[in-house]
Amino acid sequence: MNRLTALAATVALAAGSLALTTPTQAAPAKAQAYKVTAKANIEVAVAKEDTVKVKGRVTPKAAGEKVVLQQRVGNKKSWKSTGNAKIKKNGTYVLKDKPSTQGPREYRVLKPASKGLQKGYSKALPVEVYKWEKLVYRLSGPRVNVEPAGVLIGAEYFGQSLATTTSGTPSSVEYTLGRKCTDLRATYALTDSSATGSSGAVTVTADGAVLATHPLAVGTVIADEVLDVSDVFRLKVDLTTSATPAAVAAVATPEVLCTR
Template identity: 65%
Template sequence: MNRTLTWAATAALALSPLAFTATSTAAPAAHAKAKATAYSVTAKASTDTAIAKETTVKVKGRVTPKAAGQKVVLQQRVGTKKKWTATGEAKVKNNGTYKLTDKPSTPGSREYRVLKPASNGFAKGLSKPVQVEVYRWEKLANRQAVATNVGIAGVNIGAEYYGSSLATTTAGTPSSIEYTLGRKCTSMRATYALTDESVTGAIGTVKVSGDGTTLVDHALAVGTIVADETTDLTGVFRLKIDATTSAAPTAATVAVGTPEVLCTR
């Protein structure tokens, strides 16, 4: 009789609502715990702007749990691309921090993120993306000119050769050239002078303006060289360069030696 009662009690317990509830909630609880076991990764870039082939971007952050000695992977994507590409890796330090570096070679907007692969029972972790705008120095003369009566050629200034330069073609005749930068450039660097072929007594002027605002204004004579001057072009849509020379002597040429602009895509 006692044995029969014991079996009945066991069966009743197995079919009770309480037993069913405990069983049905076990799976979601385990699932929630699995979600919480991914690595946490933070990332911060050393700069939000960089110059292609010049600036080394440093990406630093922390991995939690620390995962000392294990690797983290630097990933990046450029422009509107959807695919992330691995471009470097480093080991996590004993305190959980890491440092990765990248030296971009092309201009444009790019994003970096850091991946900690799965290990030790923890799922992989990804940092939030950080954005860096990359600029590149390019020769102004290689861009499409809007309107011009200025020559593009190599010139000699102070016994040095400057390729891809802008130069007046007719003494005494005002000259100008324009370029559309589209507010994608931040600086220009150039050398301003009369060329070595200009005769003694020749004079000239050169003026650079952005959207009608004068940015550069130099009076020039033989022997006057304004070398490697950098000009801020932030926000400039249309760049214009005006130059004049004295009508006599006729051998007078104003030159903008190898002008370069720092631009992104």
């Protein structure tokens, strides 16, 4: 073996020996994160009426530390913190929210990082929120002989109502709900301006199907009737009144429960 060949073999042997003796560095271990479970008490809520309660557990327990309630409304991508609560000794918690606006939303719970543990999130909890809104605030469709007005019925004032304008003339009004509402709530009656002995009638239809019909007379009040308008696209109210004696028919303070 010549001197160059011998030198090359010696260098290769030394390099192989170094490779065998150099320790391999392990990848850094990923810090453990908090585990958060969550469950909402309801999936459908009415704004300003219902309270959404989110309950769950944090592991490890982290007693006395805080969890944060977050929500994302509609199509928004960002989450907003809207409340917090302390974790109990057994690791459980209760968070509450009373939504004030309608529309679909999601809730989740955040446990911030602490004591060497990374933050943890619960799964997202969908809740659909509905809200009562005055029907007269919505843009109406065809309207014949009916106008928004305040009316007196039994000496009680009802604002944001609908009333007929010309006695003895067929009257109607239509509203598009777009299948986004679930209930219609209203009072039906002849107003106090109607003559004694006068009469009338009201019929409520949804996409051509009759939901309710009532004869009306002075002193007859159909109070706070609630009708199911789930999956209704177009709502129509027909009113008739006698010309002599003259009558004024009213749909008093009608409201619809809608998600948007």
